[in-house]
Structures are given as C-alpha cells and as structure tokens.
Amino acid sequence: MTHGVFRVPVPTNEPIQGYAPGSPERASLSAKVASMSKEVPEIPLIIGGEEIRTGNVVEVTMPHNHRHVIAKAHLAGAAEVKKAIDAAEAARHDWDALPWEERAAVLLRAADLLCGPWRDTINASTMIGQSKTCHQAEIDAACEMADFFRYNASYAVQLYQEQPESSAGVWNRLEHRPLDGYVLAITPFNFTSIAGNLPTAPALMGNTAVWKPSHTALLSNYYTMKMLEAAGMPPGVINFLPGDGPTVGNVAIPDHRLGGIHFTGSTRTFQHIWKEIGDNISGYGQYPRIVGETGGKDFVFVHPSACGAREVAVALARGAFEFQGQKCSAASRAYVPKSLWPDVKEHLAEILSEMKMGDVADFSNFIGAVIDDKSFAKLKGAIDRAKDEANVEVVFGGECDDSEGYFIQPTVAVVQDPKHDLMRTEYFGPLLGLYVYDDDRVDETLELCATTSPYALTGAIFADDRYAVRKAVNTLRFAAGNFYINDKPTGAVVGQQPFGGSRASGTNDKAGSILNLLRWVSPRTIKETFAPPTDWRYPFLG
Numbered sequence: 001m002t003h004g005v006f007r008v009p010v011p012t013n014e015p016i017q018g019y020a021p022g023s024p025e026r027a028s029l030s031a032k033v034a035s036m037s038k039e040v041p042e043i044p045l046i047i048g049g050e051e052i053r054t055g056n057v058v059e060v061t062m063p064h065n066h067r068h069v070i071a072k073a074h075l076a077g078a079a080e081v082k083k084a085i086d087a088a089e090a091a092r093h094d095w096d097a098l099p100w101e102e103r104a105a106v107l108l109r110a111a112d113l114l115c116g117p118w119r120d121t122i123n124a125s126t127m128i129g130q131s132k133t134c135h136q137a138e139i140d141a142a143c144e145m146a147d148f149f150r151y152n153a154s155y156a157v158q159l160y161q162e163q164p165e166s167s168a169g170v171w172n173r174l175e176h177r178p179l180d181g182y183v184l185a186i187t188p189f190n191f192t193s194i195a196g197n198l199p200t201a202p203a204l205m206g207n208t209a210v211w212k213p214s215h216t217a218l219l220s221n222y223y224t225m226k227m228l229e230a231a232g233m234p235p236g237v238i239n240f241l242p243g244d245g246p247t248v249g250n251v252a253i254p255d256h257r258l259g260g261i262h263f264t265g266s267t268r269t270f271q272h273i274w275k276e277i278g279d280n281i282s283g284y285g286q287y288p289r290i291v292g293e294t295g296g297k298d299f300v301f302v303h304p305s306a307c308g309a310r311e312v313a314v315a316l317a318r319g320a321f322e323f324q325g326q327k328c329s330a331a332s333r334a335y336v337p338k339s340l341w342p343d344v345k346e347h348l349a350e351i352l353s354e355m356k357m358g359d360v361a362d363f364s365n366f367i368g369a370v371i372d373d374k375s376f377a378k379l380k381g382a383i384d385r386a387k388d389e390a391n392v393e394v395v396f397g398g399e400c401d402d403s404e405g406y407f408i409q410p411t412v413a414v415v416q417d418p419k420h421d422l423m424r425t426e427y428f429g430p431l432l433g434l435y436v437y438d439d440d441r442v443d444e445t446l447e448l449c450a451t452t453s454p455y456a457l458t459g460a461i462f463a464d465d466r467y468a469v470r471k472a473v474n475t476l477r478f479a480a481g482n483f484y485i486n487d488k489p490t491g492a493v494v495g496q497q498p499f500g501g502s503r504a505s506g507t508n509d510k511a512g513s514i515l516n517l518l519r520w521v522s523p524r525t526i527k528e529t530f531a532p533p534t535d536w537r538y539p540f541l542g
C-alpha cells in the first residue's frame with residue numbers, strides 16, 4: 001500500500017575516484033585485484049534465485065594473460081533457457097504488483113552498494129576479466145553503472161507523471177504497465193555498466209528478464225548479479241544465464257512469451273536477432289519490443305580552422321585508444337587537413353610514445369589487452385593488410401603480440417583512398433584509419449565523412465570557425481547520434497549526453513534516459529466517467 005506521492009533522491013553523477021599513487025582507493029583496489037587473480041570461482045546459472053550447475057563448463061581467462069584462468073562457468077543448454085523463461089514468467093505478477101518505489105529502492109540500494117562495499121569487487125573483476133585499467137573500470141563499472149541505476153529511478157518517476165488531461169466529469173489516467181511478456185537482455189563484453197543496465201532498466205519498469213551475459217565478461221557480470229541479489233532483487237526477476245549465444249537465442253527468441261529484446265553488441269548479431277523475430281512474428285502473444293545499440297565507425301573531422309594541433313592529437317589518441325579502442329564510440333576514422341597534419345602527427349608521436357600498454361594490475365598502464373583471440377586475429381589481419389598495401393602507410397604502431405596476452409599496439413594507418421576499408425569497417429580495437437585531405441576540399445570531404453560508413457553512432461568536429469561548425473552540424477546531422485564539437489567522440493555521461501546511434505548503429509533508444517524506459521512500458525489508458533449520461537440523444541437532436 002502506498003499513501004504518498006514519493007520523490008526519488010535527485011541523482012548526481014558518481015564522482016570518479018583518482019587512484020593516485022599512495023591513495024587509499026588505489027591500495028584497496030590493488031589488493032582486490034591481487035586476491036581475485038588467485039581465485040577461480042565457479043560461476044553458476046542463477047534461475048529463480050537458484051544456483052544451477054550444468055556441468056557444461058568453460059574456462060574464463062585474463063585477456064592480458066590468456067593462460068591465467070580466473071573462473072569456470074557453467075553454461076546453459078536448451079532446458080535451462082526454458083527454465084529461465086518460466087522463472088521470469090512466474091515472477092512477473094508479483095514484481096509488477098509491487099509499488100514502483102519498492103522496485104526503484106532495489107536499484108538505488110544497488111547503486112549505493114556498488115559505490116561502497118562492492119566497488120572494488122566490480123572494478124577488480126572488470127579489470128582482470130575484461131583487461132580494463134583501474135581508471136577504465138572505475139568510469140565504466142562503478143560510476144556509469146551507478147549512474148544508470150540512480151538516473152533511471154528518477155526517469156521512471158518522470159515517466160509515471162506523464163498523464164493525460166481530463167475534461168469535466170471525467171478522470172483520464174495513464175497506467176504505465178510493463179510489457180506483456182519477459183524481456184531478453186543480451187549484453188556485450190565491453191561495458192560492465194551496459195551489462196548491468198540492460199536487464200535492470202526493464203526490471204525497474206515492472207518487467208522480468210532473462211539476462212544472457214557475454215562469455216568474455218562473465219566474471220564482472222556474475223558479481224553484478226550477486227550485487228543485485230544483495231540489494232534485494234527478488235528471485236526470478238532477473239535470471240542470469242551464461243551460455244553460448246545461439247543456444248540461448250534459438251530457444252529464447254522464438255518463445256511466444258517474449259515481450260522484448262534489450263540488446264547491445266555487434267550489428268551482425270542484432271540483425272540476426274531481428275530476422276529471427278521476424279521469422280517468428282505470427283507466433284508471439286504480442287509484438288516484441290526490439291531495442292538494440294550496435295556497432296560504430298566513429299569519426300573525428302578536423303577543419304582547417306581547428307583550435308590547435310595538440311588538442312586534435314589528444315582527442316585522437318584518447319578517442320581511438322582509450323579502452324583499447326573497444327568502445328562503440330571509439331574514434332576509428334579521422335579526416336585531417338594537410339595544413340595541420342604535420343603538427344598533429346608530431347603531437348601524436350609524442351603522446352603515443354608515452355602511452356603505456358600492459359598488465360592492468362600495473363596501475364601506470366594506460367592500455368590493456370584486447371578481449372580475446374578472435375578480436376586479436378581480426379585486428380592483426382587488418383593491420384598486416386595495411387602494412388602490405390601500397391596506398392596505406394602505417395605511421396604509428398602496427399605491432400601485435402599474443403604470446404602472453406592479446407596486445408595490439410595503438411595503430412594509425414594513413415589511407416590514400418577515403419573509402420578504404422579502414423574508413424568503413426568496424427574493427428573494434430586500437431586501430432585508427434586517417435585520411436589527409438586538401439584544405440580546399442573541406443566540403444567534399446565533409447560529404448565523404450557523412451556517407452562513407454553505414455554506421456551513425458558518434459562523431460566529432462574540431463573547428464574554430466562558427467560557419468564551419470554549423471556546416472558540419474548540418475552535413476553530419478544523420479551521421480551520428482552523439483555529436484561532439486571540439487571534443488573526442490567518446491565518454492558520454494548518463495544524465496548529460498544520452499547515448500545511442502541510428503542507421504546500422506542501432507535503434508537509437510538512448511540508454512540511460514527516459515527514452516529508453518519508454519520502450520519497457522505498455523501504457524493503458526483508463527477513462528472514468530463520474531456521472532454517466534442518462535439520455536442517448538446528441539444535445540442538438542430533438
């Protein structure tokens with residue numbers, strides 16, 4: 001019973017801890033990384049609150065030290081997928097019937113646990129499992145995940161306050177019901193916070209979920225699930241289902257009870273899922289909501305009036321190589337005018353010579369390893385091809401070494417053809433294609449930037465000239481869902497830059513915003529008439 005119109009605490013972005021040498025947070029996280037690296041936990045499925053061990057076990061390893069096993073995970077088969085859907089369906093009524101503030105309280109509590117006693121666990125597991133440095137883990141796993149939980153709670157209230165007008169004698173109400181079926185949350189390896197957000201955003205709105213985590217993010221995702229349980233997430237509301245993608249997808253996607261898909265990952269996987277839903281469309285009890293945020297070929301366009309070569313070089317280096325380039329927003333193509341290129345190149349050389357890569361347990365490293373052997377092979381293949389091509393010059397990096405971990409040196413390849421594969425294809429790693437254009441061909445190059453790639457996720461323009469800025473904003477209007485002026489194209493913050501792209505980059509439902517929560521409700525309009533009429537005729541008849 002609720003007697004009050006409650007407000008949630010006003011959210012603010014979780015402050016990012018610095019991990020400076022000698023700081024208490026550094027000592028504490030470092031100790032956690034060391035102790036966690038010695039453990040090999042067994043990761044079960046968690047269905048209806050019950051831990052299930054299938055015996056079909058895979059090893060989870062460190063990307064920066066691939067012989068080092070950090071967990072053994074049990075994988076779901078078809079029977080467990082069905083069980084997880086049944087559990088989500090069984091929990092649906094009670095969870096939906098709970099007053100919204102109880103659901104919001106679980107997430108607000110999870111945010112406080114994450115920023116307090118669970119911070120080291122979630123950060124350390126992200127570091128050793130996904131090869132993120134302490135700063136990358138802090139920004140993603142601690143701060144962004146807490147922001148998702150806290151801001152979503154306040155957006156949910158905003159959404160519930162969305163009510164229609166009522167004319168005299170009538171009370172119109174809009175009930176923001178959850179969807180009429182379970183939500184399948186399929187999550188990527190690269191952001192722990194996204195993995196935490198995809199099942200919890202629908203759950204906040206009263207839905208129950210089956211969460212299929214990525215194999216290469218299992219350690220941090222498992223601890224995130226345990227943290228949600230510790231925050232009071234009831235059994236069955238979120239069902240944690242490690243498993244091979246097709247094994248889970250082939251059972252969960254065609255199930256007639258599917259209410260929606262909350263996906264983040266590659267464009268290819270998303271298109272496959274969409275097609276599967278299309279193939280099964282007549283069998284569903286409802287039209288499944290399809291939300292998918294996918295790949296990118298994110299650009300930095302430098303205008304000849306750009307403020308300074310140093311600023312451009314910093315944006316390129318941070319934008320392309322931070323997080324090992326494994327951000328959907330990472331800069332992976334750049335357009336630089338001939339007049340600025342020599343200076344930009346000089347600054348890039350200096351910056352890249354200082355960017356250290358290696359084991360993330362060494363807090364002075366700026367870059368870790370890429371996620372796995374498949375990613376390593378794909379990136380190495382592209383770099384080797386670039387080295388062999390006469391019309392491409394690898395100006396920085398190019399070294400790839402998987403003897404211990406999957407290390408790819410930050411690489412910049414200058415292409416002569418602006419439509420080269422390196423300017424179109426997402427490689428998802430520290431590889432930047434760069435085209436040097438004639439200063440008097442700005443407009444033409446801007447058009448190329450707008451049309452070369454099928455993606456439209458993030459992009460940035462560097463310019464001082466306001467006419468040039470306006471022109472770029474207009475020409476590139478549909479080339480990016482997150483557009484930056486004189487900044488790198490990465491680092492969107494929940495509550496500040498709602499995130500997502502269109503075209504091949506996804507449905508642009510802006511994770512961590514009210515727009516995303518809108519997709520997880522199925523509103524019902526209720527009209528109540530206080531004094532029903534007693535005369536059947538129109539007033540002007542008779």
Ligand SMILES: NC(=O)c1ccc[n+]([C@@H]2O[C@H](COP(=O)([O-])OP(=O)(O)OC[C@H]3O[C@@H](n4cnc5c(N)ncnc54)[C@H](O)[C@@H]3O)[C@@H](O)[C@H]2O)c1
Pocket residue numbers: 186187188189190191194212213214215244245246248249250264265266267268269270272273293294295296327328329426428457499500501505506
């Ligand atoms: N736009 C965004 O907001 C955003 C954010 C993060 C990552 N990404 C994108 O994600 C990609 C990197 O992530 P990834 O390598 O984990 O992507 P991926 O597509 O390989 O995997 C994503 C998830 O889909 C699952 N999957 C694969 N095949 C499946 C199937 N047939 N049925 C059901 N599930 C299946 C995987 O197991 C994993 O859990 C990049 O393309 C990146 O740009 C986009």
Ligand SMILES: N[C@@H](CCC=O)C(=O)O
Pocket residue numbers: 190191326327328329330489490491492493499
């Ligand atoms: N929100 C992150 C991107 C997450 C995707 O991988 C950014 O804006 O850099």
